[in-house]
Amino acid sequence: MPIELTDDQVCRLMGVSDFVDSCDQAFKLYGAGELRNLTREEALERDGNVDVFRLELAGDWGGVLQGRKVIVERSDVSTGRLGDRSARIELSLTQSGERVEIDAELITNRRTGAAAALGARYLGPERPSIIGVIGSGRIAESSTLALDHLLGPERILITSRRAETRERLAERLQPDTKADLLAVQSVEEAVSDSDVVVTTVPTPEPILTNDVLKEGAHLSVIAGDPRTVQLDLEILLERPVVVDDLKQAYGSGDFLRYAEDRDRVPFVRCGGRIATIGDAALGLLDEVRGQGVVTYFTGMAIQDLHAAYAALMKRPTG
Structure with missing residues (x-):
């Protein structure tokens, strides 16, 4: 029987x-080549008016583990x-040869929010005010x-389409944060003075343009869905871009559009190749830090597997 962990655990x-x-x-570990996406x-x-999206991610951590994550999601991107x-x-x-099965809803949300913050830590301004x-959904919550x-x-x-959802998120998270959380009405109001911007919205049309972003502001984009387009083309052409996985980025909605x-x-390069977030994590891209970099996250199996293993290692034994 496999070892099992629930989301609550x-x-x-x-x-x-x-x-x-x-x-x-x-x-x-990804930057060092020890943890690999497969x-x-x-x-x-299509099921009536709803899209049913199935995603399987696999990865390998040499000498430690192999694994995969499977997601089935029902949504209306329109x-x-x-x-x-x-x-x-x-x-x-x-x-050990042991098998492990872990609920991945919480891991997916939290590792995605962590990536958004780490992109800004690696390549954004040192002291964002x-x-x-x-967005005001699961990923926006974890990112905040x-x-x-x-x-x-x-x-x-925090901004989103509906006032009640953004206000509810800010109110619910405020006791757990040191920063003041403010729900604002528009994208422009949320980003025009921001040193770091994170966009997490499953939208079929761009919601963010380069002219509303502060000069030098860092942008973390939560992407990976071929149906979702969040960025105006000018953002991708006018700012240095660092991806997590180039092939996955090319299959995401913004790059498909x-x-x-x-x-x-203008992809940032390292050692004659297009750089990844792994290079940024290793401090190899410091020359572009604070230059308004776009970190473009599609979500990688390596994040899921490492987080799952970390949870497993914290599990009480005996």
Whole structure:
């Protein structure tokens, strides 16, 4: 029988700081070539008015484990709303041969928020005072918590389509954050004075343009869905871009929308190749820090596997 952990158990074992530390270590191991992404398989079907999106991510941590995560998500991207989602991580531990199955809803949300904050830590301004978060769903929540923990801003401005959801999120998270959380009405209000911006919205049309961003502001984009387009083309052409995985980025909605222009995107380079977030984690991209970098996150198996393993290692034994 496999070892099993539920979302509730993971929540008791792992706090925000644990997820940030795990994601940081995963990115560093990824940059060093020790933790590898393997296959990413996607399938999209239509069920009435709802999209059913299936995603499988696999990875390998040499000498430690192999594993995969499977997500099935029902959503209506035309309205920007995510519906039901199931997520499961399966690990095979190399030395013991044990199998592990872990609910992955919390891990998915928290590691994604951690990535957004780490992108800003690696490549953004050293002391951001104001941070803007676009979105009010699960990923926006996790991003807000990670940004507050890691960057220590004075204020975090949250915006979304519906006033009640952004206000509810700010009110609910305020007791757990040091920064003042303010719900604001528009994207422009959330980002125009922000030193760091995180966008997390499943939208089929761009919601963010370069002219509303502060000069030098860091932008972390939570992407990976081929149906979602958050950025105006000018953002990708006018700012240095660092991806987590280039192939996955090219399969994401923004790059699919602007496929004819992707050769014009100023990807940051390292050692003669297009750099990744792993290079940033290792401190190899410091020359572009504070230059308004876009970190473009599609979500990698390495983040899931490392976080799952970290939770497993915290599990009481005996």
